[in-house]
Amino acid sequence: WLEKLETYPEFSQFAPGGLRYKDRPDISNILEVKERLKCKPFGWFLRRFKKVYFDGGLVPDKVFHIKDERTNMCIERKGGTKVVLRPCSEQSPGQLWHGANRDTLTNTCCSSFRNWNTDQCLAIDSIGGQLYTGVCSTWGDFTSQWIKLDEATHQLQIAPGAYAKTRSGCIGGQRPKGxxxxxxxxxxxxxxxxxxxxxxxxxxxxxxxxxxxxxxxxxxxxxxxxxxxxxxxxxxxxxxxxxxxxxxxxxxxxxxxxxxxxxxx
Structure with missing residues (x-):
């Protein structure tokens, strides 16, 4: 997997022709061991532990904003566990989310939303409660993190699971009338x-x-x-x-x- 890093923009300076190509460390001894032991590619390792990396949402296929259509504001994690609605921004890492955590009904991804590049997932405890984030339960054990987006109604809903099948409710912000x-x-x-x-x-x-x-x-x-x-x-x-x-x-x-x-x- 190491040589594949050369294709990443962050490491382009170490690739052949890059400004720091001559500063590359000598890893020929590591590559020799890799060839001799016929080591598997890194992708094999990820697939070997599919239940963690793919079913748990650690390797997402996309990241996105979660936007409230009425206010045109986006859900943002604002440090710690606080969640707020803020003007949507491409520069705010707190507004980047992806599907995460195993769905206990299907044993595949996803049953919550994870803030990109963190260990924090959206969570809510009960009707009338405050939306917050907590450390993600990759295995999908925390019922407070069972939150899904209904594709038909575009509502963020409290989702049921294998051992709590009657949970219901929608997430939204109370808006001053008028x-x-x-x-x-x-x-x-x-x-x-x-x-x-x-x-x-x-x-x-x-x-x-x-x-x-x-x-x-x-x-x-x-x-x-x-x-x-x-x-x-x-x-x-x-x-x-x-x-x-x-x-x-x-x-x-x-x-x-x-x-x-x-x-x-």
Whole structure:
């Protein structure tokens, strides 16, 4: 395996033609022993202990960010065991994750997420608990680390295992309800200004966040869309009418309840 390091960018200076090629140590005696004993390649060693290196996720095929679609923030390990949501960054090693730990139901990888190049895996103990990291259980024994991403719903879920098959719950950040909608310059890149009328639900959506325009407390704000399970439509503070007014379109919210009989425009 030693000679294969020459193909790594970090060791290119020691390869033939490199700046430090002449500084290479003499390992001819080691290579002689290797040939005489017909030593296996390093890949054979990794495959020999497949349950540790591959099923345990120590040799991942990729690393990635875990992004919250609502806030556009990424999960980041911030020293020790603390986990936070931070603006996504290619330079932050705390935001690089990969699948890890044996899945006790399939005996293959993976049942958690490991912070790249560390021994720390995502973990959570119970509903209402705080997400944190702990030393990875490569064998998949720590139920607190059984966390999977549902490919259909894109939710981080508390996953079941061989001896805890009824675990359930989703991981998320509690978001303050109501982001004020204000009048800003159209060229201001820090404000989300693209809206559309959702024909299916009847709500007015802010395109980037997917949140609904909401009339609350005498002002407009953005909040998660609240869709009636029977009608499939938004109602109350998120129900608006587009009214033609003197050749222009006025947005009216009328269904604001008995405490607010007048319309909000």
């Amino acid at each position: 982001t004020d909608v204000t009048l800003e310059d159209c060229e201001n890149p820090n404000f989300r200004q693209i809206f559309k009328v959702d024909d299916k639900t009847g709500g007015i959506l802010e395109v980037q966040s997917g949140e609904c325009l909401t009339a609350a407390n005498g002002k407009f704000e953005l909040s998660p869309c609240e869709i009636d399970s029977d009608t499939g439509k938004v109602g109350g503070e998120q129900k608006f009418s587009l009214v033609d007014f003197d050749g222009k379109t006025r947005i009216e919210a009328r269904d604001l309840g008995p405490r607010r009989p007048d319309a909000l425009c």
